[in-house]
Amino acid sequence: MEIVLNRLTKVFVTKNKQETRAVDNLDIVIPSGKLVGLLGPSGCGKTTTLFMIAGLHKPTSGRILFGNEDVTKLTADKRGIGLVFQNYALYPHMTVRQNIMFPLENLKVDYDEAVARVHEMAKLVGIEDQLDKKPGELSGGQQQRVAIARALVKKPRVLLLDEPLSNLDARLRLQTREEIKRIQRETGITTIFVTHDQEEAMSISDEIVVMEKGVLQQRDKPQEVYYNPENLFVAKFLGSPAINVLRGEIKQNKLYINGEYFADKKAKDGQYEVGMRPENFKVSESGVSVKVVDVDIIGRDTIIRFQLGDQTARALVDSETVESIKNIKLAIKDEKILLFDIETGKVVK
Numbered sequence: 001m002e003i004v005l006n007r008l009t010k011v012f013v014t015k016n017k018q019e020t021r022a023v024d025n026l027d028i029v030i031p032s033g034k035l036v037g038l039l040g041p042s043g044c045g046k047t048t049t050l051f052m053i054a055g056l057h058k059p060t061s062g063r064i065l066f067g068n069e070d071v072t073k074l075t076a077d078k079r080g081i082g083l084v085f086q087n088y089a090l091y092p093h094m095t096v097r098q099n100i101m102f103p104l105e106n107l108k109v110d111y112d113e114a115v116a117r118v119h120e121m122a123k124l125v126g127i128e129d130q131l132d133k134k135p136g137e138l139s140g141g142q143q144q145r146v147a148i149a150r151a152l153v154k155k156p157r158v159l160l161l162d163e164p165l166s167n168l169d170a171r172l173r174l175q176t177r178e179e180i181k182r183i184q185r186e187t188g189i190t191t192i193f194v195t196h197d198q199e200e201a202m203s204i205s206d207e208i209v210v211m212e213k214g215v216l217q218q219r220d221k222p223q224e225v226y227y228n229p230e231n232l233f234v235a236k237f238l239g240s241p242a243i244n245v246l247r248g249e250i251k252q253n254k255l256y257i258n259g260e261y262f263a264d265k266k267a268k269d270g271q272y273e274v275g276m277r278p279e280n281f282k283v284s285e286s287g288v289s290v291k292v293v294d295v296d297i298i299g300r301d302t303i304i305r306f307q308l309g310d311q312t313a314r315a316l317v318d319s320e321t322v323e324s325i326k327n328i329k330l331a332i333k334d335e336k337i338l339l340f341d342i343e344t345g346k347v348v349k
């Protein structure tokens with residue numbers, strides 16, 4: 001089921017008449033059967049967007065379509081959505097079986113059919129041997145799987161996940177993230193996954209929607225958003241260690257940082273914000289000597305912190321290529337250097 005957000009806007013007005021434009025003119029198409037990560041920093045409007053799609057918040061203006069159907073005015077229970085929250089929201093006094101079956105009770109589904117569906121869902125999420133336990137007897141990751149099974153048992157048209165991995169420790173987070181990906185692939189259900197974790201969004205999503213201050217920044221495949229960011233915000237928000245952003249100048253297809261030649265770069269003469277990802281530097285004889293501030297060997301990789309005039313940058317290089325930290329020469333290819341407009345932050349192509 002394709003989801004279309006058309007000029008979707010939500011303005012919250014507080015008691016003292018303060019306005020917050022939580023979501024601002026959002027135009028997005030979520031393709032049918034895809035897993036789309038809604039990514040951005042805290043307060044950028046992710047949850048508000050998800051809640052409008054779910055029917056839990058009424059938009060100030062704009063429309064929401066499921067396929068050809070305008071659902072903007074439909075109540076949450078009429079939209080055919082499955083919702084999963086970060087805190088699982090399971091009923092503690094009920095067994096896992098009763099929790100998963102619960103949504104079917106209001107739907108007047110035949111009992112045998114309900115039992116069969118509960119088993120099908122429990123099998124799908126891999127908890128078929130936990131059905132008689134109470135949620136409190138399960139790990140966080142298992143509880144979240146129960147919540148997913150409960151969300152899917154009604155056969156919703158759309159699955160909405162709001163920071164579903166936030167309460168899990170690092171190991172369970174990774175495991176559950178892979179499980180969600182598998183479950184989504186197996187069911188083919190259109191899924192929106194809200195997260196502020198860029199790595200999580202990159203690993204799980206078919207497409208990423210990046211938001212900031214309620215405004216869409218970019219929507220594309222993870223590798224596109226990472227390698228071809230449309231603006232400085234997106235470039236800085238994705239990647240760890242973060243992209244280096246330095247003030248630089250292009251003169252006759254050469255890049256100068258603090259007045260010193262640094263690399264070749266074909267572009268129009270002028271001043272730019274220059275973005276270079278740490279992993280795009282190579283230690284090379286053909287590179288430029290840099291003043292090393294600090295070297296951090298983390299196994300296979302080494303992080304070199306270096307100085308360019310009054311600006312510092314990081315390079316992430318293969319440890320084996322660093323023979324001596326005294327005289328390190330770094331090179332970066334033309335196409336790996338991103339240029340951004342100083343005023344607007346937009347990428348310059």
Ligand code: ATP
Binds near residue numbers: 014043196
């Ligand atoms: P987080 O990751 O912290 O949950 P988010 O990206 O999901 O953040 P939202 O919860 O959608 O962000 O909030 C977006 C903006 O709207 C914030 O500035 C927030 O303070 C504001 N906001 C959210 N809900 C309400 C509300 N019920 N009343 C007033 N303002 C609200």
